[in-house]
Amino acid sequence: MTQATSPARPPAASPLAGLRGWALTLASAFFLFTAFVFPFRIDWFDNKSYLYFPIELFVFGLVLLVPGRFAPLLRAVAAAVLALGVILRVSDIVAYQVFSRAFNPVFDAYLLGHGLGFLRSSFGSVGALLAAVLAVGLVLLIGLLAHAVLRRYRAVLLLAPRRALVLLCSGLVLWGGLALAEWPRASRYFTEQLLKHVNNTRASVLDLRDFRAHVNDDAWAAAPGDTLLGRLAGKDVLVVFIESYGRILMDGPEYSAPFRATLQRATQTLAGAGFEARSAFLTSPTVGGISWLAHGTALSGLWIDSQVRYDSLMLSERPSLVRLFQRAGWRTVGVMPAITMAWPEGEYFGYDQLYSAPELDYRGLPFNYVTMPDQFTLARFQQWERARAERGPVMAEIALLSSHAPWTPVPRLIDWASVGDGSIFSAQASSGDAPEVVWQDQARVMRHYRESAEYVVQTLASYVETFGDENLVMLILGDHQPMPFVTGNTENRDVLVHLVARDAAVLEAVKDWQWTPGMLPGAGAPVWRMDVVRDRVLETFSVSP
Numbered sequence: 001m002t003q004a005t006s007p008a009r010p011p012a013a014s015p016l017a018g019l020r021g022w023a024l025t026l027a028s029a030f031f032l033f034t035a036f037v038f039p040f041r042i043d044w045f046d047n048k049s050y051l052y053f054p055i056e057l058f059v060f061g062l063v064l065l066v067p068g069r070f071a072p073l074l075r076a077v078a079a080a081v082l083a084l085g086v087i088l089r090v091s092d093i094v095a096y097q098v099f100s101r102a103f104n105p106v107f108d109a110y111l112l113g114h115g116l117g118f119l120r121s122s123f124g125s126v127g128a129l130l131a132a133v134l135a136v137g138l139v140l141l142i143g144l145l146a147h148a149v150l151r152r153y154r155a156v157l158l159l160a161p162r163r164a165l166v167l168l169c170s171g172l173v174l175w176g177g178l179a180l181a182e183w184p185r186a187s188r189y190f191t192e193q194l195l196k197h198v199n200n201t202r203a204s205v206l207d208l209r210d211f212r213a214h215v216n217d218d219a220w221a222a223a224p225g226d227t228l229l230g231r232l233a234g235k236d237v238l239v240v241f242i243e244s245y246g247r248i249l250m251d252g253p254e255y256s257a258p259f260r261a262t263l264q265r266a267t268q269t270l271a272g273a274g275f276e277a278r279s280a281f282l283t284s285p286t287v288g289g290i291s292w293l294a295h296g297t298a299l300s301g302l303w304i305d306s307q308v309r310y311d312s313l314m315l316s317e318r319p320s321l322v323r324l325f326q327r328a329g330w331r332t333v334g335v336m337p338a339i340t341m342a343w344p345e346g347e348y349f350g351y352d353q354l355y356s357a358p359e360l361d362y363r364g365l366p367f368n369y370v371t372m373p374d375q376f377t378l379a380r381f382q383q384w385e386r387a388r389a390e391r392g393p394v395m396a397e398i399a400l401l402s403s404h405a406p407w408t409p410v411p412r413l414i415d416w417a418s419v420g421d422g423s424i425f426s427a428q429a430s431s432g433d434a435p436e437v438v439w440q441d442q443a444r445v446m447r448h449y450r451e452s453a454e455y456v457v458q459t460l461a462s463y464v465e466t467f468g469d470e471n472l473v474m475l476i477l478g479d480h481q482p483m484p485f486v487t488g489n490t491e492n493r494d495v496l497v498h499l500v501a502r503d504a505a506v507l508e509a510v511k512d513w514q515w516t517p518g519m520l521p522g523a524g525a526p527v528w529r530m531d532v533v534r535d536r537v538l539e540t541f542s543v544s545p
Helices: 018-037 056-065 071-099 111-157 161-180 189-214 256-272 291-300 307-314 321-327 374-386 423-429 442-467 504-509 530-541
Strands: 236-242 276-283 331-336 353-356 394-400 472-478 494-501 527-529
Touching: 018 056, 018 071, 018 111, 018 189, 056 071, 056 111, 056 161, 071 111, 071 189, 111 161, 189 307, 236 291, 236 321, 236 442, 256 276, 256 442, 276 530, 291 307, 291 321, 291 394, 291 530, 321 331, 321 394, 321 530, 331 374, 353 374, 374 394, 374 442, 394 442, 442 472, 472 530, 494 504, 527 530
Parallel strands: 236 394, 236 472, 276 527, 331 353, 331 394
Antiparallel strands: 276 494, 472 494
């Protein structure tokens, strides 16, 4: 009786068999080569971006040829490394387009929730959900592609393993010779970018540890209230943050001429009301978004350039500028029209009264992400705070929102007496094209951005003209430059800052700041880091009454 034998397993199809095999192999090679050489900034890509000789092509090939029991594990690790490198590269590209910096896993993971909130406000829940699904799908797709590409690469190498081994080793030797000769196209870019992310992550953890150790070191922490801010006694002090109020408005050729004219008109409006301005620049810790980092930096006197630093600040005992005004006897107010839910971080700043979007009780339609126009925000503050009878001085932090993306529709200034409950703005909010239409044309987006910033400046000048008195002092500053989409990928992080007052004593006190007279900062106007604002205000105005 003969023993039955199992049928022989058919040989695996060659990865080069047929047109489909050749097409898949070429597509895999293109994906792999792109992963090794593609830059992490989209504006760096050009027709020479593929003219590199990457060492990773040979290293990955040698890993795929390793035999033995641990070979499957090595192949899985190689696929994971390839996928991680591509995912980080895509993340870098997105981060540079929005924030003009590389992606940081330690600092940026929380941005997913805020990004979805912005998309939901601007493009609706369906658009936000679609974006989330696409993002998750992209990560999964990259993982699957990395595994499939390396499997096909290995299959090609195994067609002639000994010859492949010789070619890979020869390629390594050739690469080493070219690198020693300092040939600039001998690339190890993929590896360098991965290592840079690893080092940045480690540095971020250490930086956070150091920040937490020193956040409470503050010379002003124990200052008695009667020694603080005496030169501003009796004044209503408004610290007004303008969204995306960047220096690009002054320097960008698409913005400069009309925006400079707007600042000059604002100077004239202020002068007609008996006010003067002083202007300069601040360097912000952020670009394109995450405005609260700028708020935290200016008001704490610390450089807050990440969410984890911000969170640590919120848990610290370091007094904000708002809290120090409170200690000196001011009623302190926060006006935050972008805050639509509970905001426990507000406890840190020291507001006696916080007006978030629900408390402001705007009855008109939102301007997409912008919950209400800035004129309404200022009108509500005036009505509920400065117009009150028998009150003491008020210090307010006011976050204006109308110059926030997507910059459509652009609000228009109306008569202050007609503002009411805001319902009058519904006609403006429902006019013009939707964001998905405007954002198909970059030139149109840039124009809308400029017009939104001009609206804010006009609104502030009109507020001073209408409601200003001897006791009004305003420190007006931008939070950050807008996203690179409208700045042209500039590395500059400066924003405009203005001090507006009628009292000559206030203007004389800041004489040594050397800021430019008027709302239009001169070419040689000082540029301060934003973290010096709190201490300069305290040092300048803290004389006992």
